Amino acid sequence: MDEDKFQDDIRTYRERSWLQFRSKPYFHVYVLLAVSYLLILVFIIVGLSKVTSLSSELSEMNAEIPKRPSGLDDQLFPCGPDTRQWEYFNEKCYYFSLETAPWTRAKTRCEEKQSQLVIVNSMAEQNFLQSRTRNERYWMGLTDMDAEGVWRWLDGSDYTRGFQHWKAGEPNDDARNEDCAHLWGNGEWNDVYCTYLCYYICEKPLPGAATAHHRGA
Incomplete structure (x- = not known):
C-alpha cells in the first residue's frame, strides 16, 4: 500500500x-x-x-521584349565609346590628326590605328572632309610615287573613273617629285612632295559594318 x-x-x-x-x-x-x-x-x-x-x-x-541593336554609348559614339576622337559620316569613321607628318609616316600612323589614309569617293564625302579641315592641309591616300602621272588610291579604288576634286592646274608635279596628294586649305586637292609636313585623315568602316558586308557577300 x-x-x-x-x-x-x-x-x-x-x-x-x-x-x-x-x-x-x-x-x-x-x-x-x-x-x-x-x-x-x-x-x-x-x-x-x-x-x-x-x-x-x-x-x-x-x-x-526586343533588344535594342546598340546601347546609349553606341548611339552617342557610333565609332565606339573608346574612340571618341573619331568622327562618324555615312557608315565610316574619320580621324583628323593633331600632328603633322610626312606622307609615308602619316600612312603608317593610320595603319597603327587599324585604318588607312582617307579615300574620297563622292562630293558628299568631300564636303564633309573640307568642313572639318579648317583651312589646313591634310594628307589623303592618293599617290603616283610608283609611276609618274599614274595616280592610285591606297585601297585600289578606280582613280580614273572615280570622283576627283583637283585644284585648277593640278596635279602638275612642278618638277619636284610631287607624288602625294593632300586636301588644300579650301578642300581642293593638290599634289606636293611626300616629305612635306602635313596633317592627315584616317578612315575606317563603322565597327561591325565590314563584318556585316562580308557575311552578305
Missing part, C-alpha cells in the same frame, strides 16, 4: 506542477512565441514562392 500511495503522490505532484506551470504568465508568452515563429516561417515560404514566380515571369517578359 505504501508503494501505491507513493505512486499516487508522484502523479499528484506532476499534475500540480503542470497546472502551476500553465497558470504562470510566461506560459502564454511561450505559446505566442511559438505561434509567431510558425507564422513567420509560413510567410517566408509564401514570399519565396512569390519571388520565384515573379522572377520567372520577368524572365519571360525580358525574352519577349
Whole structure:
C-alpha cells in the first residue's frame, strides 16, 4: 500500500506542477512565441514562392521584349565609346590628326590605328572632309610615287573613273617629285612632295559594318 500511495503522490505532484506551470504568465508568452515563429516561417515560404514566380515571369517578359541593336554609348559614339576622337559620316569613321607628318609616316600612323589614309569617293564625302579641315592641309591616300602621272588610291579604288576634286592646274608635279596628294586649305586637292609636313585623315568602316558586308557577300 505504501508503494501505491507513493505512486499516487508522484502523479499528484506532476499534475500540480503542470497546472502551476500553465497558470504562470510566461506560459502564454511561450505559446505566442511559438505561434509567431510558425507564422513567420509560413510567410517566408509564401514570399519565396512569390519571388520565384515573379522572377520567372520577368524572365519571360525580358525574352519577349526586343533588344535594342546598340546601347546609349553606341548611339552617342557610333565609332565606339573608346574612340571618341573619331568622327562618324555615312557608315565610316574619320580621324583628323593633331600632328603633322610626312606622307609615308602619316600612312603608317593610320595603319597603327587599324585604318588607312582617307579615300574620297563622292562630293558628299568631300564636303564633309573640307568642313572639318579648317583651312589646313591634310594628307589623303592618293599617290603616283610608283609611276609618274599614274595616280592610285591606297585601297585600289578606280582613280580614273572615280570622283576627283583637283585644284585648277593640278596635279602638275612642278618638277619636284610631287607624288602625294593632300586636301588644300579650301578642300581642293593638290599634289606636293611626300616629305612635306602635313596633317592627315584616317578612315575606317563603322565597327561591325565590314563584318556585316562580308557575311552578305
